């Protein structure tokens with residue numbers, strides 16, 4: 001059957017938009033790191049925060065970001081969705097707070113490859129959909 | 145052409161915004177090859193590879209649908225490297241046609257291999273694809289970023305782009321200058337991955353054998369060196385539906401776009 005030539009661009013636009021729409025319906029992590037052993041139980045009061053972190057762009061940088069909260073007492077699980085710069089952190093609210101977690105993420109990072117300590121690698125842009133810093137670097141949710 | 149320019153401007157805008165730190169969306173997230181690269185890791189580890197994500201995967205799945213419907217229309221209408229290759233091909237043809245009249249040296253540029261050799265050379269893309277998929281899966285990194293013309297040209301000196309990346313892209317562009325569509329035909333990993341789906345594509349260029357005057361203009365204009373004037377339907381998995389053949393055909397209604405499987 002003969003079809004008009006404009007069928008081609010129309011198909012391209014429709015399928016691309018459908019693909020982009022579909023991408024918002026699926027979600028898989030780039031990495032998941034758990035900070036509790038098999039013998040430990042997760043407290044029922046555990047909480048989750050969603051962070052948008054500037055600097056988390058791939059699996060490698062997500063692993064670096066996870067290492068910043070490794071030693072924060074009470075952080076249970078770190079899941080990164082690198083393509084969205086989004087990180088989901090499960091924590092025990094009786095042992096830590098979102099502020100402590102964000103401070104750790106924005107703190108110095110030890111780079112295993114170079115053996116150097118790096119500063120200003122990560123910056124928390126949003127916490128649970130709320131901007132974390134304003135434009136002047138003054139914090140909305142914590143005291144600097 | 146307008147469509148291709150629009151896509152290139154969009155890609156440049158996306159790359160520039162990311163490079164300036166105004167947006168977190170890099171041009172990589174729109175690359176369907178990233179979807180293929182990450183599919184294996186997603187299947188085995190339920191995790192994405194490196195900087196790839198849902199968008200890459202969804203666009204790759206969408207691209208497979210598009211290819212089954214309209215062959216390699218992605219290459220001929222969307223891919224910025226396809227567009228640049230096509231413009232270089234047309235430019236060199238135009239330029240050297242003039243020069244060739246004055247000096248024989250230029251007559252054979254761009255150098256079109258025989259169809260048989262061309263078909264064989266296209267298989268080079270398969271080891272390229274397997275190498276990329278294998279190493280990406282093995283290392284968990286997009287380690288071929290620095291070789292990817294799309295990334296090197298549009299990321300505004302993005303992560304992993306080194307000076308040698310520009311040297312390689314320079315050589316590739318020079319290759320396209322001499323051998324028509326060299327990247328798309330002989331090196332592009334996505335091109336070979338799409339080929340089986342394109343081969344069964346439903347939209348096709350159909351030639352009215354009765355009306356055709358066999359001038360051969362269509363075959364000469366085809367960037368993929370397909371024998372349009374020798375077949376009733378272009379069923380090649382390499383046809384990008386770029387419509388060049390239709391534009392140059394001196395008679396109207398000889399070359400048409402047909403949807404296969406449905407009667408006239």
Ligand code: SF4
Pocket residue numbers: 349365366367368369370372378382383384385386387388389390
């Ligand atoms: S056959 Fe026609 S539409 Fe297909 S690639 Fe060649 S010129 Fe383009």
Ligand code: SF4
Pocket residue numbers: 351355356357358359360361362363372373392393394395398399
């Ligand atoms: S350009 Fe048109 S008339 Fe000439 S050979 Fe091709 S289909 Fe036939």
